[in-house]
Amino acid sequence: MDYLPLFLDIRGQRCLVVGGGEAAARKITQLLEAGARVTCIAPGLCPAVRELAEAGAVSHVASRFMPEYLQDAHLAVAATGDAAVNQQVSEAAKAMRIPVNVVDAPRLCTFVMPAAVETSAVPVPGPHGTRFGAGADEVTERGVVHLVGAGPGNPDLLTLRAVRVMQQADVVVYDSLIGEGILDLVRRDAERIYVGKRCNRHSMSQEEINKLLVRLGSAGKRVVRLKGGDPFLFGRGGEEIEALSSCGVAFEVVPGITAASGCAGYAGIPLTHRDHARSCVFVTGHLKDGTVNLDWEALARPQQTVVVYMGLGSMPEICRQLVRHGLPAATPAAAVQSATTDGQRVVTGTLQTLPDLVAAVGLASPALLIVGEVVKLHRRFAWYSPGPRAQAVPSASGAPQDPQALDPAVLQLMQRHTT
Ligand SMILES: C[S@@+](CC[C@H](N)C(=O)[O-])C[C@H]1O[C@@H](n2cnc3c(N)ncnc32)[C@H](O)[C@@H]1O
Structure with missing residues (x-):
């Protein structure tokens, strides 16, 4: 970690901003929103800062920077657009042990003001036009489920919206695919309730999850x-x-990047590349009573990309059915794990080789x-190199990244089926 994440209470504290331009205006706004008393040191001001100074929200000193201005400052921000002055502010603040932030110069900073942290303290519009949750410790009168x-x-x-509401949550109710890196962004004091699948069993039924959300929202909680x-x-x-709407609990939907977009983007497979696909369909390969119940005629169309969620277990059956319903056995296909x-x-x-390769x-x-011709583009457009935890995997349409890591049986399969 380069920085220790902290939330500073700067209400009523004197904070110094050196610079009077747009960058300074943004920093001043953030400091004011966090309740600071701001002094702005700058020979001239942009309209936004002038307006704040004229309204009495900011004390303005029409001067160039001098280290004496740092006296009694709780923290300092250099936003002058002049590298030499910014450096001078940084050095003076460091010498006086005052935390300093310098716009666009991380090496001169002793603290940063990342967007997610900056915005978390800003009141955000709630669902249905209401406003709620101005600060992490403020309790909403009316519960809401995001x-x-x-x-x-x-x-x-x-x-950004997801991070904002996560940082204001009283409770987070989460599924099994939510990793630690994401949970780390939830407000530290929020209660965490796991409702995902473990060992192939739901720890809670969908009905129980619905009831839980209604109960938490009705109790006035900010639920994520x-x-x-x-x-x-x-x-x-x-x-x-x-369930929420029928019980009168306010809710908001924050869209996310779906797995199809994540897999396609990070595997370099443009789902609707014009030269290869005119349509793209998303289906679930979830087995019900041991069979996959899909409209195979509609799926086995040329110039169409088919994306199957939850299709790992049923992959042999899916590939078989697509060929049986008219797609050539040589149709390119890819499986992407943990995209x-x-x-x-x-x-x-x-379609013919993938199930064996995957197994x-x-x-x-x-x-x-x-599934579809677009998969061929992976060979050209695979840009993402996963971290050290990933294992090298074969590509029947391209060279394996690390042949040392491959099982000989896989190599044999690849040699037999290379397209
Ligand atoms: C219950 S569905 C949820 C889909 C989710 N709502 C979405 O929009 O992506 C779970 C399935 O999504 C797919 N999935 C989710 N995250 C994935 C990832 N990172 N890589 C590959 N597939 C993923 C898998 O097919 C998995 O079985």
Whole structure:
């Protein structure tokens, strides 16, 4: 860690901002929102800062920076646009042991003001136009449930809105695909309730989850219901808001990046590349009574990309049915595991070869199946190198990244089926 995450209480404290331009205006706004008393040192002011100074929200000293101005300052921000002055502010503040932030110069800072932290203290509009939650410790009069899409696993792919509400939550109710990196962004004091699947058993039924959300929302809590990907795509988000709305509990839906977008983006497979696909369909390969019940005629169309969620276990059956209903056995297909994370693995082959390749490398859940000519583009566009936890995996349409790591049986399969 380069920095220790901290939340500073600067209400009523004198904070110094050196500079009077747009960058200074942004910093001043953040400091004012956190309740600071701001002194701005600058020979001239941009309209935004002048307006604040004229309104009495900021004390303005029309001068160049001098170290004496740092006396009694709780923290300092250098935002002058002049590197030499910014450096002078940084050095003077450090010498006086005053925390200092310098715009666009992380090496001169002793603290940073990241967007997510900056915005967490800002009152945000609630659902249905209401306002709620001005600060982490403020209790809302009326509970609200934020149904938040947490994306495919990489915390960097959360939306700003998701992080905002996560930082204001009293309670977070989360599923099994939500990793530690994402949970780390939830307000530290929030209660955490796990409702995902463990060892193939739901720790809570959907009905129980619905009741829990209604109970928490009715008790006046700010609830974040964290779901993998997007809450409305194979995520039962519709059922949850149905329960909330019928009980009069306010809710908000925060869309997330769905697994199909995460897998396609990070595997370099443009789902609707114009040269290869005119349509793209998302289906679930979830087995019901041991069979996959899909409209195979509609799926086995040329120039179409088919994305199958929850299709790992049923992959042999899905590939078989697509061929039986008219797609060539040589149609390119890919399976992507844990997309967007350090554990991402991509296996490519054809409808004929993919199930064996996937079994041979032991691909595990969560994994997504992509079928269609667009899969061929992976060879050219695979840009993402997962971290050290990922294992090298074969690509039947390309060279393996690390042949040393491959099982000989997999190599044999690849040699037999290379497209
Ligand atoms: C119950 S569905 C939830 C889908 C989620 N609501 C979404 O929009 O992505 C879970 C399935 O999504 C897919 N999935 C989710 N995250 C994934 C990831 N990081 N990599 C590959 N597949 C993923 C897998 O097919 C998994 O079985």
